[in-house]
Amino acid sequence: MAGKAVEKRTGTEVDPRDEPSAEWGWHGAFPKAARAGAVAAAAIMFLMLIGNHQNRTEDVVLIITGVGILLGVLFDVRRSRTAWRR
Secondary structure: OOOOOOOOOOOOOOOOOOOHHHOOOOOOOOHHHHHHHHHHHHHHHHHOOOOOOOOOHHHHHHHHHHHHHHHHHHHHHHHHHOHHHO
């Protein structure tokens, strides 16, 4: 390893030895689908607030989880918009 030159990677290159699927086509992620799924999961959390609850403990957990998911989506959108600046 010491004799080999270290090349700078921008993060978009994928070595087929590390990821065999890179040889035969597209290799990446589904950021829009992941965000849509997260928003749908948060909406389901908020819809679960409607129901037969004995106390508010369930409501607090559902609200915190839903808001946490939405904050994660907002963070991801902000990070992806500023990724080109790096």
